[in-house]
Amino acid sequence: EPEVTQTPSHQVTQMGQEVILRCVPISNHLYFYWYRQILGQKVEFLVSFYNNEISEKSEIFDDQFSVERPDGSNFTLKIRSTKLEDSAMYFCASRTGTASYEQYFGPGTRLTVT
Amino acid sequence: EDKVVQSPLSLVVHEGDTVTLNCSYEVTNFRSLLWYKQEKKAPTFLFMLTSSGIEKKSGRLSSILDKKELFSILNITATQTGDSAVYLCAVEFQGAQKLVFGQGTRLTINP
Numbered sequence: 001e002p003e004v005t006q007t008p009s010h011q012v013t014q015m016g017q018e019v020i021l022r023c024v025p026i027s028n029h030l031y032f033y034w035y036r037q038i039l040g041q042k043v044e045f046l047v048s049f050y051n052n053e054i055s056e057k058s059e060i061f062d063d064q065f066s067v068e069r070p071d072g073s074n075f076t077l078k079i080r081s082t083k084l085e086d087s088a089m090y091f092c093a094s095r096t097g098t099a100s101y102e103q104y105f106g107p108g109t110r111l112t113v114t
Numbered sequence: 115e116d117k118v119v120q121s122p123l124s125l126v127v128h129e130g131d132t133v134t135l136n137c138s139y140e141v142t143n144f145r146s147l148l149w150y151k152q153e154k155k156a157p158t159f160l161f162m163l164t165s166s167g168i169e170k171k172s173g174r175l176s177s178i179l180d181k182k183e184l185f186s187i188l189n190i191t192a193t194q195t196g197d198s199a200v201y202l203c204a205v206e207f208q209g210a211q212k213l214v215f216g217q218g219t220r221l222t223i224n225p
Binding site for chain 1: 145146148150155156157158159162202204206210211212213214215216217218
């Protein structure tokens with residue numbers, strides 16, 4: 001069964017460093033998302049991406065964040081200058097965008113900023 | 115402000131019991147409500163509900179939506195230890211992309 005994959009599973013970085021989190025959405029999906037979950041808190045929406053552009057973003061998604069679909073398969077989230085409070089589990093999700101609207105989630109990348 | 119509230123936050127039962135998990139919401143421009151199961155990592159999709167009163171069923175799990183009273187329930191019958199997980203409820207909006215999640219219900223099934 002097709003699934004969303006994410007790499008790495010765990011990333012440790014120092015404050016102020018740039019990180020890139022990678023996702024491979026399900027192949028026929030058209031809409032892509034990033035969410036994050038700080039330990040013990042709710043899953044929070046960051047950004048949605050369709051047709052090679054951001055379609056919606058939350059207040060959390062400020063200028064230090066960016067997303068890109070550099071080729072036909074990868075979808076990346078870049079954090080330019082990490083802060084301690086960026087430590088969280090980051091989930092990528094995708095959906096078909098046609099008849100069904102359910103989003104399918106990847107296994108997540110745990111980002112630890114020290 | 116859009117809100118999704120789940121209850122209880124935590125539930126411990128014995129194998130074989132039936133459980134009911136609740137999700138209430140206050141959102142503008144509701145489109146659908148989704149249930150996910152989160153074990154170690156990725157939330158895995160269970161159900162999507164868009165119409166009131168129509169039960170969705172998958173094995174021992176079922177769910178129903180009440181759009182008048184703004185809530186949904188997730189039932190699990192004859193629970194097994196493999197049902198232990200955090201169950202997440204999320205709401206999707208008309209004309210928007212994001213899901214807004216509740217805080218989850220941590221369900222523990224003891225043998």
